[in-house]
Amino acid sequence: MTLTMQPHRETVGLKPGLLYIDGEWGGATDGATWTHRHPATGEDIGELAVASASDVDAAVAAARRRFDSGEWSNTRAQERIGVLRRCGALLREHAEELRGLQALDNSVPVGFGAGVYAVSVEVAADVFDHHAGWVDKLGGETLTPYQGGDHLAMTFREPIGVVAAILPWNAPFLLFAQKVAPALATGCTVVLKPSEYCTFTVLRMVELLEQAGVPAGVLNVVTGPGDPTGERLITHPDVDKVSFTGSRGVGGRIVEASAATMKRVSLELGGKSPAIVFDDAADVGLAAATxxxxxxxxxxxxxxxxxxxxxxxxxxxxxxIAAAEGMAGMVSYGDPFDPGVMSAPLINGTQLDRVLGYIERGKADGARLVTGGERLDGDYANGNFVAPTIFADVDNASTLAQEEVFGPVLAVIPFDDEDEAVAMANDTEYGLGASVFSANAQRTFRVARKVRAGTVCVNGFQIEPHLPFGGFKQSGLGREGGKSAIESFTELKTVLMPLGDEMM
Structure with a gap:
């Protein structure tokens, strides 16, 4: 039976994708729209407005006015805490609805979104709760004077200003919260641009934040692709900071664009993360399944x-390899609203062609194809489905081992000793994450310290809302989460004040 999303579209109650500027919802000034095609079926799901340069200008101007007025940054801590906590509560209350919207956007199955914390609505709510706790702790220091007369030497943390927050399509709940919650907690105002491949979920989250009491103009949304919407946003002279998650190429463009006005930049740009499995792993099968x-x-x-x-x-x-192959054969595809379905298609035709190209390159380079390697047909022919793919005997210097495939492709590489494993783990331009599987506590800690990655987990992998997340090397700049996020949305100011009548 051919898959279709149309019944779900009606059940979820999908609405047109509109801009949200200074508390008002509306279309693009020039009437431009973009049609989202569902990655599992190829069907047209809905239209969203494509914000023109003038629309972006209006959104940034609204955020600028609200920031410069101080009406959000100068609110009492109690009030701002209350707003952020209501944001978290409303996200939890509408979790089922949001999972349905995500399934229409990027086809992540509702069952997976409900059961896996890192991609759940609950993690977003927890991020808002966590950052609400920072609002009344945005303190500086009072330091002993180093020289001179009787005076105070103080530091203060102040909000950085207008933030451009640019989201990818793959994890809207977590990444929306990781950018918006600390920005609001510190008193910044925000212009948010979701990916055109996952807009409807984000717009509903914005509606919930509006309901929670985020004032008009403090959070604004412009929708559309990188050109023209994103380009105007990252180059806008009144944007003080850009927070971006996405491709390394776009990240490089943001760094380039930031130079003209010295924008602050936070970037999370991908990875080629290793799982290092030692011979003394407590459960090799579980390591393979994970x-x-x-x-x-x-x-x-x-x-x-x-x-x-x-x-x-x-x-x-x-x-x-045997355990991983067995697990790959159990992966289920299909209607993302089916509770038995646990995996999504690739997001669009471009990504489908890219992943299939990497698979062909792996074959050409001599890697051994264990399983998968083909596009799914039959009932899945209209979607962007690729079978779970495992390559063994991969050369760590090969394209398959070095470049981010961003698809269901695992490269398995043998090693003989700990030093070789660490050297191969670090032999990449990326440094986002890693896992170490071993029953030897000293070894796991030793390897975790040696691997150049922003997050290293032992015998598994997970995300925590209060811990910093980001990468070494070309995996990005800065960190999201916890105290690090709060610091990244603030500027540090030094104030020196004499206590007597004399000049300093």
Whole structure:
């Protein structure tokens, strides 16, 4: 039976994608729209407004006015805390509705979104709760004077100003919260641009924040693709900071554009994260299931931090591959509203062609194809589905091991000793995440310290809302989450004040 999203579209109550500027919802000034096609069926799902340069200007102007007026940044801590806590509560209250909208946007199955914390609505709510707790702790220091007469030496943390927050399509709940919650907590105002491939979910979240009491103009939304919408936003002279998650190419363009006005920049730009499996791993089968699951379940490998390289000790190499192959054969596809479906298609035709191209390159480079490697047909022919794919005996210097595929493709690479494993783990331009599987506590800690990655987990992988997240090397700049996020949305000011009548 051919898949269709039309009944779900009516059930979820999908609305047109509008701009939200200074508390008002409306279309683009020039009437331009973009049609979203569902990645599992190829059907037209809905239209969203494409914000022109003038629309972006209006959104930034609204955010600028609200910031300069101080009406949000100068609110009492109690009031701002209350707003952020209501944001979290409303997100939890509407979790089922939001999961349905996400399934219409990027086809992440509702069952996966309900059961896996890192891509759930609950993690977004927790991020808002966590950052609400920072509002009354935005303090500086009073320091002992180093020289001179009787005076005070003080520091203050102040909001950075107008923030352009640019989201990818793959994890709207977490990434919306990781950018918007600390920005609001610190007193910034925001112009948000979601990906055109996941807009409807984000717009509903904005409606809930409006309902929670975020004032008009403090949070604004412009929708549309990178050209023209995103380009105007990142180059706008009245934007003080750009917070972006997405491709390395776009991240480079943001760094370039920021130079003209010295915008502050936070970037999370992807990874080629290793799972390092030692021969003394407590459960090699579980390590294999965890690794291949991150590459095939839910987002189907379209996650920046997924362990897409498995570095496996030769003594357990065959055992790992056999277990991973068995797990790959259990992955279920289809209607994302079916509770039995646990994996998504690739987001669009461009990404489908890209992933299939990497698979062909892996074959040409001599890697051994264990399973998968083809586009799914039959009932799935209208969607962008690729079978879970495992390559063994991959050269760590090859394209398949070095470049971010962003699809359900795992490269398995053997190693003989700890030093070789660490060297291969670090032999990449990226440094976002890593996992270490071993029953030896000293080894896991030793390797975790040696691997150059922003987040290293032992015997698994998870995300915590109060911990910093980001990457080394070309995986980005800065961190999101916890105290690090608060600091990234503030400027540090020094004030020196004499206590007597004399000049300093």
């Amino acid at each position: 690794t291949i699951g991150a590459v095939t379940l839910g987002l189907s490998g379209q996650a920046c931090v997924a362990n897409t390289r498995a570095l496996v000790h030769r003594d357990v190499y065959d055992e790992f």
